[in-house]
Amino acid sequence: MNVSGRPYRTIWPAADGMSVEIIDQTRLPHAFAAARLTTLDEAAHAIRAMLVRGAPLIGATAAWGMWLALRADASDAGLSHAHATLLATRPTAVNLRWALDRVRAQVALLAPAARAATAHRLAVEICDEDVAVNRGIAAAGLPLLRAIAARKAAGERVNVLTHCNAGWLAGVDLGMATAPIYAAHDAGIPLHVWVDETRPRNQGASLTAWELLNHGVPHTVIVDNAGGHLMQRGQVDLVIVGTDRTTATGDVCNKIGTYLKALAARDNGVPFYAAVPSSSIDWTIRDGLREIPIEERAAREVTHLTGRLADGTIGTVALTPTGSPAANPAFDVTPARLVTGLITERGVAEASEAGLRRLFPAV
Ligand code: MRU
Numbered sequence: 001m002n003v004s005g006r007p008y009r010t011i012w013p014a015a016d017g018m019s020v021e022i023i024d025q026t027r028l029p030h031a032f033a034a035a036r037l038t039t040l041d042e043a044a045h046a047i048r049a050m051l052v053r054g055a056p057l058i059g060a061t062a063a064w065g066m067w068l069a070l071r072a073d074a075s076d077a078g079l080s081h082a083h084a085t086l087l088a089t090r091p092t093a094v095n096l097r098w099a100l101d102r103v104r105a106q107v108a109l110l111a112p113a114a115r116a117a118t119a120h121r122l123a124v125e126i127c128d129e130d131v132a133v134n135r136g137i138a139a140a141g142l143p144l145l146r147a148i149a150a151r152k153a154a155g156e157r158v159n160v161l162t163h164c165n166a167g168w169l170a171g172v173d174l175g176m177a178t179a180p181i182y183a184a185h186d187a188g189i190p191l192h193v194w195v196d197e198t199r200p201r202n203q204g205a206s207l208t209a210w211e212l213l214n215h216g217v218p219h220t221v222i223v224d225n226a227g228g229h230l231m232q233r234g235q236v237d238l239v240i241v242g243t244d245r246t247t248a249t250g251d252v253c254n255k256i257g258t259y260l261k262a263l264a265a266r267d268n269g270v271p272f273y274a275a276v277p278s279s280s281i282d283w284t285i286r287d288g289l290r291e292i293p294i295e296e297r298a299a300r301e302v303t304h305l306t307g308r309l310a311d312g313t314i315g316t317v318a319l320t321p322t323g324s325p326a327a328n329p330a331f332d333v334t335p336a337r338l339v340t341g342l343i344t345e346r347g348v349a350e351a352s353e354a355g356l357r358r359l360f361p362a363v
Pocket of ligand 1: 053054055093167170176241242276
């Protein structure tokens with residue numbers, strides 16, 4: 001995507017040939033700045049501290065982290081250590097394991113001297129593949145928006161609600177939930193996006209809003225609790241969210257609060273779709289509620305809020321009484337029965353094992 005007229009991905013190999021650059025997402029929306037990763041520990045820190053986040057980008061960063069690690073130590077022990085260190089950074093997005101296993105499986109077959117170069121090639125491949133997958137999601141999702149637009153009066157806009165950031169910043173480029181939105185906007189379909197703020201880390205308010213603004217897509221930021229009310233009033237035509245892990249049976253695990261949107265959507269007859277890159281399907285599990293590990297993040301993300309102060313500096317304020325405990329489960333599971341469809345790079349699947357298998361018979 002373009003930022004100030006210049007095309008960017010969220011992660012790219014640096015010109016020095018020895019490091020990787022990322023957009024530091026902890027600084028958005030107030031500053032657009034790159035950060036450099038040169039070691040395994042820096043890559044692991046970037047994922048854990050959410051300088052990079054979003055399921056596909058976590059996977060892509062981990063692949064680059066393997067390259068950084070193998071440049072320093074390509075022994076069997078170094079390979080195991082890098083895989084384990086990166087795998088431990090965040091538990092929910094299955095793309096992390098998918099990318100790490102893919103790199104390890106191929107480099108483990110090689111002599112240590114050949115490993116780093118292969119890891120580099122695989123990291124490039126994983127990034128390019130992610131972009132191609134997101135183009136597929138755009139193509140598969142666009143007809144859904146076009147069909148809604150066709151039922152509207154001329155010039156009346158299609159209202160899409162999204163949660164968290166499953167956008168360009170959550171992948172390598174283009175995004176997942178935003179891919180059909182950008183495609184529709186670019187095709188001249190009038191649309192408007194309701195952007196859930198997404199407490200506690202506010203990925204909607206700070207990242208999705210920034211992306212949409214940057215691309216010129218009309219949007220409105222709302223508090224997380226407003227979606228149900230807007231659906232009751234007929235102001236939401238479609239919900240599209242991302243997913244950090246989709247079970248083989250079509251359950252969708254995404255940012256905390258997604259489930260409540262799906263319930264409200266069902267109650268109001270609003271179609272609820274998840275944009276699903278195949279790298280976020282966990283074919284080994286069938287029951288999202290029991291089998292997906294839900295990340296529990298620091299209470300401080302709930303009790304404190306960071307933003308730009310009136311003097312332009314970035315500051316953090318406390319929201320809750322000192323001494324009140326806080327809990328911070330970061331994801332929830334939306335059962336397949338509440339999901340209208342899964343927008344994958346191979347087309348829209350019914351949220352069921354049969355639906356997914358129809359599109360991915362050989363996995
Ligand atoms: O905690 P985050 O910001 O990494 O969570 C991101 C999301 O929940 C996205 O919706 C998700 O990664 C989907 S992208 C296919």
